[in-house]
Amino acid sequence: MATLYRTLSRRSCCHASASLTRTYYSSPLHQYNKYISNLIRSCRLREARALFDTMKHRNAVTWNSMISGYVHRREIVKARQLFDEMPQRDIVSWNLIVSGYFSCRGSRFIEEGRKLFELMPERDCVSWNTVISGYAKNGRMDQALKLFNAMPERNVVSFNAVITGFLLNGDVDLAVGFFKTMPEHDSASLSALISGLVRNGELDMAAGILHEFGSDDDSKDNLVHAYNTLIAGYGQRGRVEEARRLFDEIPDDRGGGEKDQRRFRRNVVSWNSMMMSYVKAGDIVSARELFDRMVERDTCSWNTLISGYVQISNMDEASKLFREMPCPDVLSWNSIVSGFAQNGNLNLAKYFFEKMPHKNLISWNTMIAGYEKNEDYKGAARLFSQMQLEGEKPDKHTLSSVISVCTGLVDLYLGKQIHQLVTKIVLPDSPINNSLITMYSRCGAIVDACTVFNERKLYKDVITWNAMIGGYASHGLAAEALQLFKLMKKLKIHPTYITFISVLNACAHAGLVEEGRIQFKSMVTDYGIEPRIEHFASLVDILGRQGQLKEAMDLINTMPFKPDKAVWGALLSACRVHNNVELAIVAADALIKLEPESSAPYVLLYNMYANLRQWEDAEHVRVLMEEKNVKKQAGYSWVD
DNA sequence: GTAGGGTTAG
Structure with missing residues (x-):
């Protein structure tokens, strides 16, 4: 080995730098650097840092790899610490730290990134492009264009960054126009444009552009990127035939022959995107x-097919x-966990969740949502605290599930804590705030519900209104509910069928028979909303509460x-209030047929007979209950 | 080790 090395060295000794380079590449330092970058690539940042800390000799590559690891994880503080500690920064270090600041949300970070850019001892094309793309991704196209015009030498990446920025802003025409003025585009320019158009829902325009510019010989090499993007775009929107047509336009990659990477042909992503289109369309046979x-299959191919079977609940x-x-x-693990959780097999979901070699945020969210969906709220709450103990930070998906958990548990204490987290994580226009309103009103904290409602000054959507009106209605605050409904209509917000369920419930609580009838009629005639069974149930409730039992029964027979x-339940409780045994028997009978194991109708009938001192009948109900083996359940209240 | 574009999980 040593001889070989000497021979090789002698051969190239006339090139001193080549020899030096080779010395570095065969040195332990290079091996360490490679090892660090591998660790970072496999998301093992902590191990990389531990190795970094033990290293006696480091070069700029060592430092930059570590900084890049933190930048990718958005741990800008740690990245900056290293950057400041670094003995000799090169231009890559500067580019990295600037890119790190620009990839963090918030104007503070962007300002700091810009400041560092200004401070750079020298700038190359990458430095300029980093900042241009940073501004573009943060919606600051004014700044991006200013820098684009100011930079000394542009390359194709500079153009592509601007195109992406326009498309992120939804400026489709500007992006296309800009693309057409480019001195030359490469395949990435075309892909950037196609992908942005797809994101903006402009599939037909994307197809046109792809066919118009996709035949340039220059971009033929990686044209498959753009094709794949559009195939996936069609797939996402259920246009599976068009996806297939595009897929068939790409020459087949199978059948041997030497591999020429530059040739336009299908690659594994093309197959995966097409498969995904079939999966989205529910066509598992074609996907299979x-x-x-x-x-040639990769992990993504397997994952796509697995998710397809998960979607059709074929867990076997x-x-x-x-x-x-x-x-x-x-991802594979998450799909399996999600599949079992969504199909009601919480135990298997838990089994796989616990066996996972690596969990990410989505793993936690999947499992928490699984508990929530299966109404194991305590399990969900336990897992949520475990997640935090293990240092995983919740995001809006986590919080959305946990809010539902608080609603299910009627846990105001936990709910308020979650509310604190929500204000830290999401913007006021997030739909999560709507579920906070529901959570508070379910927990009996109507004032807090109202506060959240009023905090959403600019971003109230119809769901916000529905949540608040529903909250008032369920608290028996009919006047408030109706007043809010009036305001909503005045602001020209179109009510939905859910709004009317709450409005009718409010009328029921307040005993407003006539108002209820008017609202019901207005729903159909003014808003063209088809009445659902829930509306009829409310109407039965309204009539029943006022003792109009015959009218209620007529409505049931004619609806x-x-x-x-819900309908029979409303009638039965009305019968109890107004002591109508005859109709009560009809309602109870119907309820028992619908839910044979429920004790509520028996208990209600028993109490009615007992109140009327018809002891024989009461006893008869009790015996019947015993015969059918119906157990009286412990009562519980919605309000803690 | 740094800038722009493609597929899968909540």
Whole structure:
């Protein structure tokens, strides 16, 4: 080995720098650097840092790798610390730290990034492009264009960054115009444009551009990127035939022959995107067919097919694929956990969740949402605290589930804590704030619900209004509910069927029979909303509470729905209040048929007979209950 | 080790 090395060195000794370079590449330092960058690439940042800290000799690459690791994780403070400690920064260090600041949200960070850019001892094209793209991604196209015009030498990346920026702002025409003025585009320019157009829903325009500019020989090399983007775009929107047409336009990559990377041909992403289109369309057969025909599968191919089986609730096939696949990653695990959780098998979901080699935020969110969906609110709350103990920070998806958990648990204490987190994490226009209103009103804290409602000054959508009107209605605050409804109409916010459920409930609580009838009629005639069974249930409730039991019964007999639990329940409780045994028997009978195991109708009937001192009948109900083996459940209240 | 573009999970 030593001889070989000497021979090799002698051969190139006339090139001193080449020799030096080789010395570095065969040095332990280079090995360490490579190892650090591998650790960072596999998301093992902590291990990378530990190694970094033990290293006696470091060069700029060592420092920059570590900084880049933090920048990618958006840990700008740690990145900056290293940058400041670094003995000799090169231009890459500067570019990295600037890019780090620009990839963090918030104008403070962007200002700091800009400041550092101004302070740079020298700037190259990458430095300029970093800042241009940074501004573009943060919606500051004015600054991006100013720098674009000011930079000494532009390259194609500078143009592409501007195009992406326009498209992020929804400025489709500006982006297309800009693209057409470019002195030359490469395949990335075309892909950037296509992908932005797809994001803006301009699929037809994207297809036009792809066919107009996609034949340039220069961009042929990686044209498949742009094709793949559009295939996926069609797939996402259920236009699976068009996706397939595009897929068929790309020359087949199978059938041997030498591999020429530059040739325009399908690659694994093309197959995956097409498969995903079928999965989205619910066509698992076609997806499977593609999967079986592929020559080359990657983890994403397996994951896509697994998610397809998860979507159609075929967990047998999904877990079979999961067992067969060579290298399941965190996405594969998450799909399996989600599949079991969504299909009601919480135990298996938990089993896989606990066995995961690596969890990410989505893993936690999936499992918490699974508990929530299966109404195991305590399990969800436990997992949420475990998540925080393990240092994982919740995001809006986590909080959205946990708010529902608070609503389910009627836990105002936890709810208020979550509210604190929400204000730190999401903007006031987030729909999460709507679920806070529901949470507070379910927990009996109508004043807090009202506060959240009023805090949403500019961003009230119809769901916000529905939540608040519903909150008032369920608290029996009919006047407030109706007043808010009036205000909503005045502001020209179109009510939905949910709004009217709350409005009718408010009328029921307040005993406003006539108002209820008027609202019901207005819903149909003024707003063209088809009445649902919930509206009829409310109407039955309204009539029943006022003792208009015959009218209520007539309504049940004539409405266009088969009466459900809520309808008969409303009638039964009205019968109890107004001591109408005859109709009570009818309602109770119907309820028992719908829910044989429920004790409520028996208990209600029993109490009615007892109140009327018809002891024989009461006893009869009790015996019947025993015969049917119905157990009286412990009562619980919605309000803690 | 730094700038722009493609597919999968909540």
